[in-house]
Amino acid sequence: MAGLNQVQRQTGVALWRQIADRIREAIGNGAYDETGMVPPETVLALQFGVNRHTVRSALAALAQEGIVRAVQGRGTLIERKERLNFPITRRTRFTAGIGDQAREMRSLLLDEVTEEASAEIARWLGLKPGAQVIRLETLREADRRPVSKATSWFPSERFAGIGEAYRKHESITKAFAELGLADYIRATTEVTAAHADTADLADLELTPGAILLIAKAMNTDLDGVPVQYSISRFAADRVQFTIEN
Amino acid sequence: MAGLNQVQRQTGVALWRQIADRIREAIGNGAYDETGMVPPETVLALQFGVNRHTVRSALAALAQEGIVRAVQGRGTLIERKERLNFPITRRTRFTAGIGDQAREMRSLLLDEVTEEASAEIARWLGLKPGAQVIRLETLREADRRPVSKATSWFPSERFAGIGEAYRKHESITKAFAELGLADYIRATTEVTAAHADTADLADLELTPGAILLIAKAMNTDLDGVPVQYSISRFAADRVQFTIEN
DNA sequence: TCCAAATGTCTATTGATATAGACAACTATA
């Protein structure tokens, strides 16, 4: 519980938002698991050193997100807490990696575009700048809650029709298989964190100030030839990455 | 440059702070590298759709952080942009990993405590709960800028005196070597992201709302016996992790 | 030397944020 009662003033971040962020994280970390409830508003106000109304603003925001539900006379109940574990290995696959952590996994194809590779994409895929690549915009959900949004690039020639295959199977692995690539390997992953921009806020159903874990990944076939480069943006309060060496 | 002009109102995060965060990130991503300057205030105000005074608040905050410096009549110069790359492999070592990305690396020992292992720490280190462990609190700096703050636990019996050794060498690797452990391996790393709490804000010289990349790591000796468990908190706008498989 | 372009400063006004206090409404339980 220590470290929870820390908020700062005049920083451009409203107190109610700082408090909402702290409570959301505390819930995710399993504090309050014994009671299944958030402490009373008066107690939280005392802990954070703010007025009860300020705490109420924070709880209202969390209720809006569906994380808690206030019941007059009883208290504020915790509705949902989840943090998926996403292992990163040579054999990283999104759907299989989530496995039984969610009952229902969905992968939606938002957009498919054939375009010329930028310098960066060409470098990652080992192509000449300006070579044709297929770009897929995808959204992944676990139990109907958006988990990540990804942009993926594929060499156009080798993987023509991957968009259609992905839409059908809702899986990169199966789409690759349909196009004759039976196996592939995660070569590199770069992880950073940043604030969500407006588009991500909307697609991932987040609130401003929310954090994204960003994974830039390159997959190769068994011969080491790049087959996919992707930039995935994960809602940081819903996932963690695990790297096993 | 796309996606830069996105701010939201009435979210508990002041516009000037949202704008400051976006500009800081844009600088880190190498936008503005051609000129070495941030666009004029009037241009930024137009891009973000806010008043020029609001942009000035954002730039004032960045100037306070030492990232930009405004010069009347000329413009706003970029003073500093850095994002260290931190590779995560079986042979992950902090100091060697940063390598030549910084001229000067420092590792400070803030605190050393011998305590009983919590259930979680005992599990990670393969000890019985309540076994004696040594906890080190450390702060790492690159070119005098704090990069990460870490809490590490070691089996007390095997690594008595590691605090002193670390203080002397400013390196876990060298401290291990002095205590007879010539080599070790990074077994697992868990990566999450969260908002910085007050203690981290102070130690890492961040502003509220700042993001941390959090790496929970376990190192073993060559026989697979755990030798260290650590929780490191990195300033997200100063680092990225790279996982090579 | 002048002028365009940029940052610096000031005043005024509006809306969002935070505090303060009082009381109503509801729940569970003694």
Added chain:
DNA sequence: TATAGTTGTCTATATCAATAGACATTTGGA
């Protein structure tokens, strides 16, 4: 069926955040 404990609602006030406009000051180049 009281009553303690909790959330819900209302009013009032002070401070911060954002907009708006005007003008000063500095720089660099035509």
